[in-house]
Amino acid sequence: MNLILKYCFFAIYIICTFNAECYTADQTKALINNLTTGYNKNIKPRYNQSELITVRITLDVISIQDFDEVKEVLAIVGYLHIRWYDDFLTWNPEDYGTISNTSIINDVLWKPPIILVNKVNKIENLMDSWQKVRVLHTGDVFYFPVGTHSVTCTPDITYYPFDSHTCYFNFSLWEYYETEVVLKPFTKEVLRTYYTANGAWDFLGSRVDKNLFGSLSFGLYLKRKPWFVLFNVIVPMTLMVFLNAFVFFIPAECGERISYGVTVVLAIAVFLTLVGENLPKTSSPMPIISFYLLALLITSILITAASIFSLRIYHQTSSENVTSFMYQIEKLCRSKSINWKQKKLKNETDLHNLKNNVQGSKKNHMERNVSKMDGSPPVSTILSDLHGRNKHLNFTNRDNTQSIEERPEEESSLNEKDSKDNTEGTWKDISVALDKMFFALFIVLFTVETVVFFAIVTLKP
Template sequence: MSRTSMMMLILWMYIASAYSSGGHDIWNYLFGNNTYNKEVRPVKDWSTPTVVNISLSIIAVIDFNEVKQTIFLTSKVSFFWVDEFLQWNPTDFENISHIHLEQTRVWKPYIFLENSVTKQTELGTNSLKVIVNHDGKVEWNPTEVFQTTCAADVRKFPFDTQKCSMVFEAFGYTGKEVKMQSLEDHIDFHGYGSTAGWTIVETEMEAIVSDDGDDDIHIICSLTLRRNPVYFILNVFLPIVLLSFMNICVFILPVQSGEKASFVITVFLALAVFLTIVSGNLPENSDNVSMLNVYVFISTLLSVLIAIVTIVQIRLYHRDPELPVPNCLQSMAHLFTTHAKKFGKGKTTVKIKHSNGRMSGLSHDEEQEIPTVAYNTFFDEREKVTWPFVVKAFDNIFLLFFLVVNLTVTIVIFALAVRNEELQEDAHGEH
């Protein structure tokens, strides 16, 4: 053997020894004898349950659709368990404490999202790595975009708070074989606290325990979101309030302008459009009706009543002037208008004649005018009440009436919407 061949052999042996050390040696130690079976639960004593610890981190809230009652979340789920067949002594392998393996190489619990609205698939991908520690502890961190159901309680829209949950279940195992536990009682949030018009105000995690005392294989991860209402206040709520009060201004508009009917119909159509907009942003749910939806409906109903009253007023205004006005309407016109009643102040002069020293108002003998007696008196002169006066009185009455009704409804609805109260569990349904 030549010197060059000897050198090449030594170099090959060195490289082979280098590649066969460390991680490769651990790989050969764990999988080289083909005794590891990823289809079998990794316990040496079959009566011992495999404890799977879970933690959840929310990366972003992509979208919350109240109409479809679904929520999109980007989340990272971390699973931890012990594989008794993946253990080694670090001192025998250059003090290597952990290695990375593809998730298809090791046993892992088949865990899926129970309340998902998409097709059930296994978490993670084939190329996703798991971390295996020397003591057999396995760490698996799949990151997924979850789309789950979330029953929306829209009674206080747009001042509402929603509670959504993700329910994880280990399929194919009983509670005595696989026990799922949450490492923490809350969900970590890696975002900035608010996204997609919502603010996460509270999170929680809990394990469901069955009635018979055995640990069930369900983990419920819940998060409470509060809506940021500024957009809806500026673009929906305030325009509706302004339109509802603008509708009352029809009673300030005189009939002779010829615009009363067109004005009230225009406002009614605008409210009908907003009613459609609000209904389109809310789920078709008869159990929980939005207070804003109720407010728009009441405003639309009042607009219909105002339109009917306005049409009747126009009819009365153009009645035949020769038709007599009933006494009750005359009294109402005198009471609610200032033009049908006039008060005056004047003087009355009295002339007295006398004849032969005797006072007489009939004798013409020796008639003499005595000094005038003047005094002040008030008189009540009522103008003739016509149908235009009646319409003007109706304007004053209905202006005050509908103003009070509108103020009352607006204050009550707003107070109920912003009232701080706990969410009712039955409003969200059972997950």
């Protein structure tokens, strides 16, 4: 038992000897009373009042609370690292149980009057806070005021939603000249010791600048995450305009073309309202997405107008003659369609002939092999001789008879075709041709608008 007590006393001795935190509450009270008694917080903490006080400061961002582009306000949660030297707050740790540092309420000490210049609401002294200051026995004072800081930040939304911004927090000293108290940064960038990522913005980097009159600016580089805007605004808009172009595939007899087009135009107008509410009310600069959405709206209106025009042509009375301009349009579209069909038919015919040639060559090769084996002429040669004799005998009679029988049928088909071109179906053919032309035209226009928009906002300088 005595051995155990000896080891316990030895451990206590070691702890009290090598641990600087081994002190009592009475010693802490005595230290604080001695430091604060007779301390005047209204004078500079220097024995030589003409001596310059250097206050070092840096910003540590915890999270980005909100960035309201409409109100042009950026709010963050963070705290400041502030350090200065006080001649009146020094002591010998050995006199107070090896106390090397302590915390004191800030109301009784001198503090540099630091303000946030571009704060949105009321400008206040950041040092007037409930947090305590940490004082070292060497006279170094550390202060870490934490809170929500909201500043004005004018965003550049030219390339919205692929935009990036630089917002500044301008801190400055109040009441003192630069020859009395000066601000200097701790680091060359903003700290992110306890930073939590934001769902809408990426924190790319930061910088610290020295401004006029001794103020410091802490700049934050922010970039928007565009996926929310892409999938909730841009993609639905583009799909609606693309779907609106298919109005020309709706049969003219059903009577739903105009209502379909007007419905899409109204939906696009609603999306324009939603986008406008989330953008700053400024004309300089104008976001490129506003021009793009306006172009989509105009394209949708033109599609509706073209559909109305096509319906007007379709229901044109047969008593009115077809103008040469309309006829040329219908002829052009019909010729393009015929050429495409002829090209397709030609490709199919060439493929069929190629298959026949391959099969014929295989057959001839087999016949030659058989003739070489038994010495007889090829079967194809015998059949071709018989076929040639019969063809020579019957050629003249069959040709004359066929020409006499087919000539009236050809003349009648030509007459039917001419009469068909002059019937009321001509206006309907022109309407169908216009539908094809309008569909191709607006699809190309829509594609060009979309490609140009994404090329500008993604390949920005």
